Amino acid sequence: MITHFLTGEELTAEELRGVIERALELKADRLSSRALEGKSVALVFEKPSTRTRVSFETGVHELGGHAVVLREGELQLARGESPRDTALVLSRMVHAIGIRTGPHEVVVEVAEHASVPVINLLTRDHHPCQGLADMTTLRERFGTLDGLKLAYVGDGNNVARSLLVAGALAGVDVAVASPPELSLPGVPVVEPTEAVRGAHAVYTDVWVSMGDEEDAARRRALLAPYRLDDELLQRARPDALAMHCLPAHPGEEISAAVLYGERSAAWVQAENRLHAQKALLELLLGS
Ligand code: CP
Ligand code: NVA
Numbered sequence: 001m002i003t004h005f006l007t008g009e010e011l012t013a014e015e016l017r018g019v020i021e022r023a024l025e026l027k028a029d030r031l032s033s034r035a036l037e038g039k040s041v042a043l044v045f046e047k048p049s050t051r052t053r054v055s056f057e058t059g060v061h062e063l064g065g066h067a068v069v070l071r072e073g074e075l076q077l078a079r080g081e082s083p084r085d086t087a088l089v090l091s092r093m094v095h096a097i098g099i100r101t102g103p104h105e106v107v108v109e110v111a112e113h114a115s116v117p118v119i120n121l122l123t124r125d126h127h128p129c130q131g132l133a134d135m136t137t138l139r140e141r142f143g144t145l146d147g148l149k150l151a152y153v154g155d156g157n158n159v160a161r162s163l164l165v166a167g168a169l170a171g172v173d174v175a176v177a178s179p180p181e182l183s184l185p186g187v188p189v190v191e192p193t194e195a196v197r198g199a200h201a202v203y204t205d206v207w208v209s210m211g212d213e214e215d216a217a218r219r220r221a222l223l224a225p226y227r228l229d230d231e232l233l234q235r236a237r238p239d240a241l242a243m244h245c246l247p248a249h250p251g252e253e254i255s256a257a258v259l260y261g262e263r264s265a266a267w268v269q270a271e272n273r274l275h276a277q278k279a280l281l282e283l284l285l286g287s
Pocket of ligand 1: 049050051053130245
């Protein structure tokens with residue numbers, strides 16, 4: 001039984017499929033579950049967030065629970081209280097802890113000392129809730145995950161890693177095209193045109209992630225040939241989706257025509273964060 005959700009690897013393939021199917025059930029009947037009745041969830045954000053914060057806070061509410069949102073600077077963490085002590089204290093008050101921070105090790109440390117489930121809301125290395133929602137979007141759009149191919153084109157970052165993890169569990173073939181300087185360790189990279197061949201979806205993410213701001217100019221130069229535009233999308237399957245976890249920079253990693261075009265799944269992806277995370281919360285906290 002899963003206790004924490006830090007990378008997505010905590011789920012079995014069967015559990016992942018169960019969460020995805022449940023997410024689509026909850027999407028069809030949004031207020032049908034009270035799985036979090038009487039339960040509280042702390043949501044710690046040491047970095048900005050639009051989708052993750054609103055989807056989790058709304059999701060906890062819709063499941064009958066209460067979300068305690070804590071933004072950067074509001075916890076004693078900001079004044080040096082340790083992740084360990086924070087985990088020990090929060091565990092005595094709430095039923096789950098979500099945390100968005102920089103170093104992945106912080107989330108691991110919180111999970112080591114927490115006696116309630118810990119959910120990674122994004123670290124430098126992983127964004128598992130995004131991967132979960134994106135597999136839900138693919139399943140919803142294509143009716144199955146079997147035999148699907150997803151091409152990720154761009155920075156070898158947290159989102160790319162989480163798509164690889166979720167894809168491997170879900171049975172989706174994930175091909176990655178990144179500049180060698182920005183590729184994920186141990187992941188074979190291919191050219192964008194090769195990655196997108198036969199792909200059911202072409203995915204990209206920002207070129208400058210949170211924390212990469214000082215390296216922005218070098219990244220933009222390296223990633224310029226990796227833009228998701230109509231020319232690249234046309235090389236995928238005729239029914240291929242364009243995917244982006246958002247926030248996007250239209251004209252940079254994705255063209256405005258693709259982001260706002262009819263093949264864009266970005267807005268559905270954002271909505272599916274809500275449904276997929278509600279299904280995850282049910283699994284972690286439901287009785
Ligand atoms: N995709 C995503 O996690 O968005 P936010 O940073 O707005 O939460
Ligand atoms: N890779 C991006 C994802 C934002 C949701 C970042 O880490 O900033």
